[in-house]
Amino acid sequence: MKILVVRRDNIGDLVLTTPVFRALREKFPEARIDAFVNSYNAAVLEGHPDVDTVHSYTKGKHRSGFFPGWLERLRQMLRLRAERYDHVVIATPGVHPRQIRFARFLAPDHITANVPAGWKMFGVDQPVEYLGKDRHHLLMTYRIVQPFGITAEPSAPRLAFPSPPKAKGEPPxxxxxxxxxxxxxxxxxxxxxxxxxxxxxxxxxxxxxxxxxxxxxxxxxxxxxxxxxxxxxxxxxxxxxxxxxxxxxxxxxxxxxxxxxxxxxxxxxxxxxxxxxxxxxxxxxxxxxxxxxxxxxxxxxxxxxxxxxxxxxxxxxxxxxxxxxxxxxx
Missing domain, CATH: 3.40.50.2000 (Glycogen Phosphorylase B;)
Incomplete structure (x- = not known):
């Protein structure tokens, strides 16, 4: 199984998404689990044990030129499409039609995304009802794993950067x-x-x-x-x-x-x-x-x-x- 988790927001948003990767890894230990993020926050997942490959893109305002930037973006989308993912998961809370269109372009077998209550969105066959900002952002994000049959409580967010050793008696x-x-x-x-x-x-x-x-x-x-x-x-x-x-x-x-x-x-x-x-x-x-x-x-x-x-x-x-x-x- 190949899963791509999409989270293209700020640093804190991606940090609070790390329990999603942990839950997917525990549920599907043999799966390939990749992430699609932006170049600004990609380091959050550096060396993370629950993520196999981090794909990142540069936002338009950070690109050096319009045409070279969009040409590289198209090439990247084609490379991702060629990966033939089984699942694309839009992990961002809220309703994001643009990200869903991106997921459809990748032609996965399944798309998981938040949708408004009572709605059906084209291409989303594993919908999660978006309830609004009714809880902590981590919990809003974590609801996206429900269609995978994951019922465990979320783990705490974690990074792969180790803390250096500290000598006994050393001041804080x-x-x-x-x-x-x-x-x-x-x-x-x-x-x-x-x-x-x-x-x-x-x-x-x-x-x-x-x-x-x-x-x-x-x-x-x-x-x-x-x-x-x-x-x-x-x-x-x-x-x-x-x-x-x-x-x-x-x-x-x-x-x-x-x-x-x-x-x-x-x-x-x-x-x-x-x-x-x-x-x-x-x-x-x-x-x-x-x-x-x-x-x-x-x-x-x-x-x-x-x-x-x-x-x-x-x-x-x-x-x-x-x-x-x-x-x-x-």
């Missing part, structure tokens, strides 16, 4: 990721500085500083290089290591070497959770019931205003202290 290393796409999820940089100082004063702790790379005034790919420099200047005297991660594998490997993370809602939060790291996370105007960390101890800070600027350093420190026993056991 805390990842501090200071970037967020939504303005309402951006905790002020001076509070990150104050939090790191407060944590270190209470117990010897090392920190690794992560951020979205790029200039703050870059219209196409704005980043937080300036913010990171200011935080590093303000934390002189503390054991803070700057981790510049211009590629996703570097971010994952950097997080794997930490014992916990303080961050806003986003891809880094889901990566750290999938690596088994305790999480202190800030949620602004986001659906915390849908996107909270899954499968690890965590403390979620979301003020009534839905703006993380209203979260105090004292609140963040109290959340960290609640997790400290779990962090120091690692």
């Amino acid at each position: 290393t805390i990842a501090v990721h200071v970037s967020a796409r939504k303005p309402s999820s951006r905790w002020p940089e001076e509070r990150y500085v104050a939090l790191m100082r407060a944590i270190h004063e209470r117990s010897p702790t090392r920190f690794r500083l992560f951020w979205a790379p790029g200039a703050e005034d870059d219209a196409r790919h704005p980043g937080d290089d300036g913010k990171a420099r200011r935080i590093l200047d303000a934390t002189r005297g503390l054991p803070v290591e700057a981790i510049e991660t211009r590629e996703l594998p570097a971010l994952i490997a950097g997080l794997a070497a930490c014992d916990a993370i303080v961050c806003s809602d986003g891809g880094a939060m889901h990566l750290a959770a999938a690596l088994g790291k305790p999480v202190v996370c800030f949620f602004g105007d986001s659906e915390s019931q849908v996107w909270r960390p899954w499968g690890v101890e965590h403390r979620l800070l979301q003020p009534e205003s839905l703006d993380v600027a209203d979260v105090t350093v004292e609140q963040a420190l109290a959340a960290y202290e609640e997790l400290r026993p779990a962090i120091e056991k690692r």
